[in-house]
Amino acid sequence: MTAVTDEGPGRGQGEGPEPGRSPDGGSAPREGLEKDRDRPGRGWDDGLIARRAAGTVPQEAPEAAPDDDVRPQVEAYVPAGSPLSPRLDALRELVGLSRARLDRTDLAEAGRVLDEAAARQRLSSRHTVVAIAGASGSGKSTLFNSLAGAQISEAGLRRPTTSAPIACSWTDGAAGLLDRLAIPGRLRRRPQQSGTRADEALQGLVLVDLPDHDSAAAGHREQVDRVLALVDAVVWVVDPEKYADAALHERYLRPLAGHAEVTFVVLNQIDRLPGEAADQVLDDLRRLLDEDGMALGEHGEPGATVLSLSALTGDGVGELRELLGRFVQERTAATRRLSADVDAAAARLRPVYVAEGRPGLGERAREEFTDRLAAAVGAAAAGEAAEREWRRNAGRACGTPWLRLWRWYESTRQPRTLDRTALTAPPEEQLTARQRVEQAVRTVADDAVDGLPGPWAQAVREAAVHGAQGLPEALDELAERAGAAPGRVAATAGDEPAGPGGRTGVHTGRGGGKPPRPAWWPAAVLAQVAMTMLQILGGLWLIGQIIGVLEPGLLTPALVMLAGIIGGPLVEWSCAAAARGPARRYGQEAERRLREAAAACGRARVLDPVAAELVRYREVRERYVAVTEFSTTGR
Structure with a gap:
């Protein structure tokens, strides 16, 4: 039962006095004790109780087996069907999965519980270790002697009277448990049994x-905290003067409220209270315990046992002895104690495992991330360029020769430096695109960690930032490949700029593959050739009539020439109208391909690592749920 102290958490078993040594560090007469123990007819004790009993009770003390009795035990440490075993397994897996993500101090208490559970499991399951604790003058040593039936612990007016833990064992085989408590052999006693x-x-x-x-x-307080962290149950002894002491309630009872089922609270010295004062004090004590959050075991409900007695007169001691007898015979104190320790460890770990919402990457967050990457890589601009390229090719293939000649003439008048400036985006565009990528990564990480506990939110952000390293360069390379690949986006030097931030600092390529031509283009080309031939034929016909080679008749050649002149632009306009739909679809397809490629790049570098961290969190969250699943009903 871990107690919160001013100096720090309860010490481990190795920090107390070593067996065979006195509390001040001196060596105890261990060799003499061992000889007395091995002597025939001698019991486990050092002879003090036997000598006092011989002078007071005319009966022969029963012969005791050696204290290190290791006879096989019938009961298992954890009863069959007990939820403690799967909870310990889940806690062990939880600690293992969390070591790389949580600070060592966060897992210290859980590790201590696992170590103590393993240590207790190796020791006797036939014994229940109960500590009697209290403040100075509360009469705990008197109660200890009254339960043992002999003067074992020194009681008197001198304070402090008890300077080191003293143990009294009713049966043999508890040596391992007492070694774990670091109680030396000279402080181990046997009771006077009737x-x-x-x-x-x-x-x-x-x-x-x-x-x-x-x-x-x-040093006395340190020993109390150390032993309280190792015993199976505790009997707190209070007196009418100090039962409301803040040190008791704030340092021990309140932090140990979850251990109520293995806690006894005894109001001692009721012989000093007149009339109904004892009942009033007992009721006030119950009220204070309720404020501490400690459940009281009343009306058959699980919780702490509260009663009043007088260790000096013996009033109520028999009731406590009966309660302890039933408690010991159940042989579940160690299991319930460890279950409470697991509850306490789980409560401390709750802030680092329980999310306030439903963190994760939803479809909306993924779509928004893809949209931001597509904007950064310039997918929309690439689609528009592809659409313009399609329509331009249609105009080249189906336009009149005279219009194509005019366009060629116009192109020769444009400065050649435009080719070079079109190859790279301005530094401002490159910076804006990189910032868009970084902003997209930060936004998707924030969406993923919304409500996530601090350590796991930090792990998700680190995974996103690590995956984002080199992402802008990867998107630039992706845009280059998309621009140079046959049948993909290819922009000419005369393309219009995509707009601020619409590119990632690279050009979409020049000269790459041409858009595929539809099946009707050859027919349109033939029709345009026919219109041109009509124009030529009509013109030659008119020239022949003018020079007198042909018979005069202006109407027919004029009509033929007019048909060619009107039909050429009409064919070009019809082809442009027919190419508008395929050009739009081709641009949308180019935008979709570049968008999907950017999304795949972002998914591989950012979303997948983030999702892996979230899956890891869900795994530890499931383990944490398994630890807390039987916290209230599994004891």
């Missing part, structure tokens, strides 16, 4: 008396 049914119910109990949690000695 052989009653109450004592039989406590078989398997390991009771630990802790130093005062409000002790002036910092």
Whole structure:
């Protein structure tokens, strides 16, 4: 049960006193203890309890097995069908999947829970370790002695009385658990058992008396926090004067509210309260626990057990002994304790796993990203250029010879420097296009991480930025290939500019493949040739009549020549009208191809890495859901 302290989190098991050493670092007489333990007829203790019992109770102490008894255990650590095992597996997978994305400090508590679960699983499942904790003067040592039936822990007016944890085990085989708590052999005791049914119910109990949690000695508080992080359950002893102490509620009870099912809160020294004052104080204690968020186990509901007693007079101690007996015989304290630890670790991890919305890349975000890349690469301008190229070719093929001659003459009058200036876009256009690409990447990353927890949002942004490196250059190369490929966009030197930002800094190519000619073009060309021949024929006919070679008759040759003159532009106009639809479709096809190519480039470099990070987040999110799935019903 991890306690929040002023100095930091609870220490691990290796930070307490080593077995065989006193709290001040001195060596304990371990060799003598081992000899006493091996001596026939001697029990697990160091002889102190046996000597006191021999002077008070005229009965022979039962012979105890060695404390390191390793006989096979019938019960498994995690009962069959318990949800704790899959939750631990899910937490282990969650930590493994998250190491590359989360900070080590975020996963520290989850790692500690996994380590403690593995350590506890290797130890005895027949024992339940219960710590008795409280403030100075609360009477916890007196209660410890009353439950043990002997004077084990020193109790008195001197403060602090308990300077190191003292353990009392009702059965053998708890050596591993006590080693884990770093309780030396000289501080391990056995209770005085009378052989009653109450004592039989406590078989398997390991009771630990802790130093005062409000002790002036910092080392005492550190030992309390260390042991509380390792025991299976805890009995908090409060007195009528300090039951509302802020240090108790803020440092321990409130942070450990999720461990209510393995928590007992005992109001001691009720013999000092007159009349109904004990009930009033007990009700006020329940109110404070409720404000702390600690569920109370009343009316058969799971939660903390709250009762009042007097360790000095023995009033209510029997009830506590009975409750502890049932609690120990259930043999689920360790499982419930670890389940509460998993809940606490999951609650700490919630901000880094639970999104506030539904983050991801929707179709709308993908379409907008494609639109921005298409605008940056100049797909619309390329489509317009392709359409103009189609119509220009139609005009060349179906136009009258005289109009084509005029166009050639006009082209010779244009400066030759236009070819060179048309090959590259101005630096302002290049800068604007690069900025458009970067803006597109930032926008799609922001859409993808909307509501995503901080670490995973950062991972998605890094994937997008990393994939965007070299994307403008890739789009430029793509535009070059699109302009030079046969049957694709090819712009002449005389094409109109695409407009600011409509290109990525490269030209669409010059001279590449020509648009395909439709089947009706040869017929249109023949018709135009026929019209030209009529013009020539009519003209020659008229000239022949003028010079007297042919018989006069102006009407017929004039009509023939007029038919050629009118028919040529009419054929050209008809061809232009017929070419308008195919030219538009050809331009749209060119724009679509360049748009799809830009989208494929952006998808491979940006969208796919971003989607991979989102898939990874969904995987860890599923693992996190598995960790928290049985947090309230699986104990």
